[in-house]
Amino acid sequence: xxxxxxxxxxxYNHDGMELPVDDWKHGEHSFVExxxxxxxxxxxxxxxxxxxxxxxxxxxxxxxxYYIVEFEQHGKDRAEYGSQLLKKLEERVxxxxxxxxxxxxxxxxxxxxPQMEDNFVFLNVPLSNCKGIPKSPTLxxxxxxxxxxxxxxxxxxxxxxxxxxIIAKLSFSHIVEIMxxxxxxxxxxxxxxxxxxxxxxxxxxxxxxxxxxxxxxxxSNPEKMLSLPGMKGHDSNELQIREPFxxxxxxxxxxxxxxxxxxxxxxxxxxxxFILELGKGFCFESRQKRIVIDDEYYYPDLVFYNRxxxxxxxxxxxxxxxxxxxxxQLNAYVxxxxxxxxxxxxxxxxxxxxxxxxxxxxxxxxxxGMDNQLFVSTYMLQLPDKKTLEDFLLKQLDKTSKYND
Numbered sequence: 001x002x003x004x005x006x007x008x009x010x011x012y013n014h015d016g017m018e019l020p021v022d023d024w025k026h027g028e029h030s031f032v033e034x035x036x037x038x039x040x041x042x043x044x045x046x047x048x049x050x051x052x053x054x055x056x057x058x059x060x061x062x063x064x065x066y067y068i069v070e071f072e073q074h075g076k077d078r079a080e081y082g083s084q085l086l087k088k089l090e091e092r093v094x095x096x097x098x099x100x101x102x103x104x105x106x107x108x109x110x111x112x113x114p115q116m117e118d119n120f121v122f123l124n125v126p127l128s129n130c131k132g133i134p135k136s137p138t139l140x141x142x143x144x145x146x147x148x149x150x151x152x153x154x155x156x157x158x159x160x161x162x163x164x165x166i167i168a169k170l171s172f173s174h175i176v177e178i179m180x181x182x183x184x185x186x187x188x189x190x191x192x193x194x195x196x197x198x199x200x201x202x203x204x205x206x207x208x209x210x211x212x213x214x215x216x217x218x219x220s221n222p223e224k225m226l227s228l229p230g231m232k233g234h235d236s237n238e239l240q241i242r243e244p245f246x247x248x249x250x251x252x253x254x255x256x257x258x259x260x261x262x263x264x265x266x267x268x269x270x271x272x273x274f275i276l277e278l279g280k281g282f283c284f285e286s287r288q289k290r291i292v293i294d295d296e297y298y299y300p301d302l303v304f305y306n307r308x309x310x311x312x313x314x315x316x317x318x319x320x321x322x323x324x325x326x327x328x329q330l331n332a333y334v335x336x337x338x339x340x341x342x343x344x345x346x347x348x349x350x351x352x353x354x355x356x357x358x359x360x361x362x363x364x365x366x367x368x369g370m371d372n373q374l375f376v377s378t379y380m381l382q383l384p385d386k387k388t389l390e391d392f393l394l395k396q397l398d399k400t401s402k403y404n405d
Contacts, residue, residue, distance in 0.1 A: 065110025118163035244378040281308035311347040322358035
């Protein structure tokens with residue numbers, strides 16, 4: 001359908017996909033303008049076509065999952081195939097792209113996202129005339145569904161992205177990345193953030209790998225954290241200091257007696273995971289590197305070089321809460337590196353102080369007036385309990401509901 005947008009502006013709208021139409025009935029236009037308008041119309045139509053194909057493929061995959069699950073449960077000759085079902089299916093179907101990997105993902109998709117059924121329009125025809133099509137709901141089905149909806153919703157009932165929103169906003173490649181997350185609450189979080197921030201598949205994968213869900217759930221200001229440039233779906237080379245850093249991969253328990261040396265040893269042992277936790281572009285340079293100031297030896301804990309920022313990053317690790325004395329020590333190390341270690345083309349070094357706790361105002365006052373780039377953050381040796389994260393998601397859901405109202 002054609003819909004008027006403004007006085008001289010019209011769009012073609014079909015199922016939420018829009019094609020702009022310029023008014024060429026009035027005025028004269030050049031050949032260059034003709035080429036430009038044809039190019040833009042073609043590009044807009046192609047974008048819509050890609051979206052339509054992606055949506056159809058997503059629903060195709062859900063249906064494939066439906067058929068596979070139903071066959072595994074009720075197929076009359078299912079015993080003949082057993083664990084070889086998907087391999088045999090690939091050989092017999094013989095269609096490009098329809099392989100064991102896709103069949104596994106499709107089956108998982110159907111099991112994890114029953115709400116995708118919302119996208120089907122059920123026809124009032126006998127089931128016998130619709131072989132293989134999901135059963136049309138009867139009156140008893142409708143009444144039982146109505147009664148279910150009238151029950152007090154559980155947390156999981158509330159934290160579920162609608163099938164219509166998933167098909168409209170997420171590609172199947174996005175869905176595959178999200179399905180790799182075991183926790184259903186975490187999956188909901190990534191669905192919502194991916195839709196809101198229009199993340200690419202690559203960006204979604206990065207956010208999952210860096211535990212954004214956990215970090216936001218235990219942040220004192222999750223709204224501010226989720227509004228950072230790196231959360232908006234655009235790759236950024238800016239330094240993003242996480243709050244907090246999560247070191248659960250070290251296998252250390254917070255209640256055990258753990259010293260700075262223990263944590264530092266564990267970080268070096270798990271250096272790859274640690275660098276991923278730090279962010280983009282970090283390259284390990286040294287540990288406990290000896291420097292001399294006023295004929296005294298000092299040993300910065302860990303030194304990295306960031307190839308995107310073109311600067312050294314000095315990291316000090318403490319097994320206690322924040323103190324201005326520790327910040328002063330870090331500031332001295334950064335000043336030393338700026339004066340003695342900077343190479344031509346380098347940017348000034350950066351210092352990061354990691355501690356177990358910090359007071360917002362004390363950090364603010366301690367950093368005031370310092371010329372060097374210093375950052376203070378906290379770290380956790382264990383992930384928070386599920387109840388904490390569940391409460392966080394419920395708060396986010398409540399805010400979203402109020403906003404929509």
